[in-house]
């Protein structure tokens with residue numbers, strides 16, 4: 723194992739719609755560092771969109787690409803890293819994150835469903851019953867987020883600025 727300690731200062735995890743991108747941008751600005759968004763990294767590396775990767779190659783292939791992009795980001799990016807919501811499904815990724823400062827952005831099902839709306843950029847939430855799907859994701863992933871989180875912050879009904887200030891007091 724050639725693993726080295728993560729260089730990312732803060733890693734943001736949470737379900738889709740929990741605010742990882744928005745909070746990540748503001749938090750990085752506050753800390754005076756760059757934000758690396760793994761969804762954007764996957765699209766930049768492959769030259770393809772996430773919906774296209776899901777539709778053409780399937781979720782398993784997407785997860786394989788994601789695991790590699792996340793690993794590189796966490797080990798090499800000296801700033802804030804925002805992870806795609808499903809990254810934590812990988813045991814190798816969870817293992818990698820044990821040595822990182824991980825902030826879990828918690829959100830309720832109702833607020834998460836409201837925020838993700840009819841989001842065509844998130845293939846997993848495009849089914850017939852997005853609310854049921856969101857509940858499933860919550861049930862499956864919440865234990866995984868909690869397992870790796872150093873810090874948890876509730877985001878329901880809080881402005882991005884407020885959430886960022888709460889994170890800063892806990893770092």
Ligand code: S3P
Pocket residue numbers: 736737738739742761772805806807808809843844845846
């Ligand atoms: C996914 C979340 C998305 C993106 C992909 C799969 C998931 O990222 O990686 O659509 O499995 O929850 P966000 O969490 O930024 O929406």
